[in-house]
Amino acid sequence: MMTQEKKMAIFVISDSLGETGNNLAEAATVQFPNVEFEYHRFPLIKTTSLLAGILEQAKRADAFVVHTLVGEGLADYVNNYCSKNGLCVLDGMSKIINTIEEKTGEIPLYQSGRNHKLNKNYFNRIEALEFAVTYDDGKDPAGFEKADIVLLGVSRTSKTPLSLYLANKNYRVANLPLVPKAGIPDEIWKVDPKKIFGLTNDPDVLNNIRRERMITYGLNPDTNYSNMKNIEAELSYANELYKKIGCLIINVSNKSIEETATLIIESLPQ
Structure with missing residues (x-):
């Protein structure tokens, strides 16, 4: 009953x-x-x-x-x-x-x-949001050295929403999508590794997210973008890079944006 x-x-x-x-x-x-x-x-x-x-x-x-x-x-x-x-x-x-x-x-x-009220904190937040938009997806490598936080990650690891959430807390954030064999800008190596955060995900979770993304666009979900072997290769490349940089690695598979942001803020150098 x-x-x-x-x-x-x-x-x-x-x-x-x-x-x-x-x-x-x-x-x-x-x-x-x-x-x-x-x-x-x-x-x-x-x-x-x-x-x-x-x-x-x-x-x-x-x-x-x-x-x-x-x-x-x-x-x-x-x-x-x-x-x-x-x-x-x-x-x-x-x-x-x-x-x-x-x-x-x-x-x-x-x-x-x-x-x-329109105080200094308000205008700092607006500046941080503008910064996040300007330096989203590695559009301008100059942003990495200016940022309070740099996010690295393969496609669909929540880099942009996380950048905007942190910007709402007055942090200037730049992010870079990682693609195997594409290389990374020289500016990344000039940033304090403690300000860099490597985002990763579980292969199965990432596969589902990418397939759903393609379906949303009305496209075939079974592409190289969602291919499991390609995803595993991308994640392996990213994790090796994070180890070379010496940055904190965060698996976002079971974390909300808020949880990931809190972990990042608490890990920043004082």
């Missing part, structure tokens, strides 16, 4: 964009694959009148309320409402802000969206 799938409504409320609250909720809900979660996002909520209507909806849906409200009085309003009406609530900001206030003696600004 089939069991009915459990369902749960989650209301994410913020007086900014709501990314923090949504990330918190998603980080927790992935631990419950047998539950169907229905997300309702309410960004830029800055008045109690708007909150009142949203919370009435939450009450009717018996929702779990997640909020990251920092505007004065808004967090208390939601917390009190949920307490009185038996709704589960996660206040993602108040306790952290209050703890920092107690430890430092500083009075918080209570300004929403502070982390989205």
Whole structure:
């Protein structure tokens, strides 16, 4: 007999964009694959009148309320409402802000969206993203010596998405696709090996990725590009090169972009 799938409504409320609250909720809900979660996002909520209507909806849906409200009085309003009406609530900001206030003696600004202001960090991130695009796929070898991070890897080892993810964390990244017998630019040998990361993959995984790629393009999946012997030769070439360079080798087959990026950041020279 089939069991009915459990369902749960989650209301994410913020007086900014709501990314923090949504990330918190998603980080927790992935631990419950047998539950169907229905997300309702309410960004830029800055008045109690708007909150009142949203919370009435939450009450009717018996929702779990997640909020990251920092505007004065808004967090208390939601917390009190949920307490009185038996709704589960996660206040993602108040306790952290209050703890920092107690430890430092500083009075918080209570300004929403502070982390989205156009500050130096924002412009550094834009510069890093432009750098990643300019020096993607080895388009200009001059980028390798300028980069904070250099990624090497055969085709379909997540070099470009990883470059953009790291750029969003303000790292200037250049990457180079590796092709046997094609050689590599002289500039690579001038880079500190601790800044270079060799990406590899399991042959079977890479074969599946490449076949799916060809199918997506409406092409025959059985080509030299997806041929298992060719893939094994490419990976062997790459691994030998990584050993010569003396860089860290990362197998991305069972890692998310976030996991690989964290490993790279933690391995960078201080």
